Amino acid sequence: MKLYLGIVLLLLTAFAKGDDEKAKIILVKRILNDIITERNDLAIEYNLYNIGDGVATDVELADSSFHESDFELISGMTSVKWSRINAGSNVTHAVVVQPLRAGDFNFTSAVVQYVSEKGVDVTFGYSNEIGEQEILSLKEYNRLHASHMMEWGLFALWCMPSIDVPLLLYYLSKRKYSKKVKKN
Amino acid sequence: MSSLKLFLCLFLAYCVNGQSCIQPSVSPSSYSSTNQKLSKSTAFVVEFSLKCASKTDNLQLYADIDGVQFPVTKSSESEHYQVSWTVKDKKTVAHNFDVRFFDEEGYNNLRKVIRSGQSPESIKPLFNVDFQHPGLSSGFWIKAEFLGLAVAVLVLYVVCRERSQIIS
Numbered sequence: 554m555k556l557y558l559g560i561v562l563l564l565l566t567a568f569a570k571g572d573d574e575k576a577k578i579i580l581v582k583r584i585l586n587d588i589i590t591e592r593n594d595l596a597i598e599y600n601l602y603n604i605g606d607g608v609a610t611d612v613e614l615a616d617s618s619f620h621e622s623d624f625e626l627i628s629g630m631t632s633v634k635w636s637r638i639n640a641g642s643n644v645t646h647a648v649v650v651q652p653l654r655a656g657d658f659n660f661t662s663a664v665v666q667y668v669s670e671k672g673v674d675v676t677f678g679y680s681n682e683i684g685e686q687e688i689l690s691l692k693e694y695n696r697l698h699a700s701h702m703m704e705w706g707l708f709a710l711w712c713m714p715s716i717d718v719p720l721l722l723y724y725l726s727k728r729k730y731s732k733k734v735k736k737n
Numbered sequence: 738m739s740s741l742k743l744f745l746c747l748f749l750a751y752c753v754n755g756q757s758c759i760q761p762s763v764s765p766s767s768y769s770s771t772n773q774k775l776s777k778s779t780a781f782v783v784e785f786s787l788k789c790a791s792k793t794d795n796l797q798l799y800a801d802i803d804g805v806q807f808p809v810t811k812s813s814e815s816e817h818y819q820v821s822w823t824v825k826d827k828k829t830v831a832h833n834f835d836v837r838f839f840d841e842e843g844y845n846n847l848r849k850v851i852r853s854g855q856s857p858e859s860i861k862p863l864f865n866v867d868f869q870h871p872g873l874s875s876g877f878w879i880k881a882e883f884l885g886l887a888v889a890v891l892v893l894y895v896v897c898r899e900r901s902q903i904i905s
Contacts (some may be wrong), residue, residue, distance in 0.1 A: 647823055702881070
C-alpha cells in the first residue's frame, strides 16, 4: 500500500513539475565594435538565453533599428526564427551593417517572441537598449586611426630639397678637393 | 490496439519533427570581420539558401564548427538560413573553416558519437560550407611614424659619419 502511495505521490510531483515547465528567454543586444564609423562594418550580436525550465518554441527575433536609409546590410538577417531553444541553453545571432551617415544614433531594443509552453499565447520580450552612440565620420576616423602613410610620404618629399641640396653641394666640393689632394 | 495507436502517434510525431532534406542544393555566402582597429572581437556569419527535393517546412538544421555545435537560424520570410558565432576580445588568426550542417537525425547521431568519445568526423553531414577567414589585422604591419623615424635616424647617421670623417 505504501509503495502504491509513493508511486502516486511521485507521479503527482512529476505532473506538478510539468505544469511549471515554462520557458523564459532573455535577449541581450550588444555592439561588438569598439569604434563605430561611417562606411565601415558594424557588428551587432544578439544572445538569447533560455533561463526557464521548459523548451521555448517558435522563437522569433526581430530588430528594426537598422533602417535602409541609415544602414546598409552587409551580412546576416534582421528577422530570424528558431524552431526551439532548449531550457538552459543559449543561442547567438550576429548581423553586420554599415552606417551610411555620421552623427549620433539611437540604437533601440530588439524584440523576441516565443511560445513559452504548449497551448499558451505568444510571449513578447525586449532586449536591452544600447542607447545613443556616436558614429564617427569617415574623415574623422581616417584622421584618428588611418596609417597616414600618404602624409608622411609627402612630408619626406617636402624635406628633400632642404636635405638633398646641401648634401649634393657637399659631395661636389668633396670630390673636387679630394682629387686635388691626390694630385699633390 | 493501444500499442498500435501509440506506434502511429510516434510515427506521426517523427514525420512532423524529424524532417530530412533530400538532395540539398546550397548557395552559401560568408562574412568575417577583419579590421582590428574597429573591433577586437570577430564576428563570423555563414548564410545560405537551401533547396531540397523533399518538402521541408519544419526543417531544423545544426552546424558543427570545429567541434562546437550551433543551431541554425532561419529567415522569417524565405528559405534562407544563417549560422553566426563570435570570438570576443581575442585576436583571431587566418583559418579555414569547414562548417558541417546536419538535420535533426544527423545531429542526434553526432551527439551520440561525441558522447561515446568517437570522432565526430565519422558522421556524414547533410552538406558542408568552406570559408576562409583572413585573420584579424590592423592593416600595414609597421606604423608610418616609426618608418618616418627610421628614415630620419638613417639620414642623421650618414651626416654624422661624414662629419666625423672631415674632422679627423
